[in-house]
Amino acid sequence: MKLPNTDRLVVEREKIVDYLLNPAHRYSASKARFFGEFGFRLEEWQRLADALREHGCVHDVVRTVETGFGPRHTVEGELKTPSGRRP
Numbered sequence: 001m002k003l004p005n006t007d008r009l010v011v012e013r014e015k016i017v018d019y020l021l022n023p024a025h026r027y028s029a030s031k032a033r034f035f036g037e038f039g040f041r042l043e044e045w046q047r048l049a050d051a052l053r054e055h056g057c058v059h060d061v062v063r064t065v066e067t068g069f070g071p072r073h074t075v076e077g078e079l080k081t082p083s084g085r086r087p
Contacts, residue, residue, distance in 0.1 A: 003073055006057045011049040021045060039082030051080050 003009070019025055021042045023032040040048045059077030066072075078086035 001061045003056045003061055003075060009053045009056055011052045013045060013049070016045040016048050017042060020048065034087075037083075038079075038085055038087060041082075044082075047082060055079050 019028050019031070021032050021035060021040060023029050023036075025032065035048060040051075055077060056075050059075045061073045062076045063074040064071050065074075081087065
């Protein structure tokens with residue numbers, strides 16, 4: 001199954017800048033290191049947002065969990081990166 005409503009997919013700037021690419025964040029510094037190894041940079045946060053949107057459109061949902069905020073979908077597959085490597 002693919003993500004529903006992919007035409008309305010949003011990856012918020014704050015999620016990328018304040019969390020995923022923030023090396024000083026208490027809980028996500030390892031995520032910032034991981035994404036940095038594949039060429040994603042804080043100054044170009046839109047590249048990661050674009051890659052995550054594309055990832056959500058191209059790959060299948062492997063798990064869906066209902067939360068108090070609505071469904072949470074897990075999408076697995078290779079991620080297109082600036083370095084050309086595909087984690």
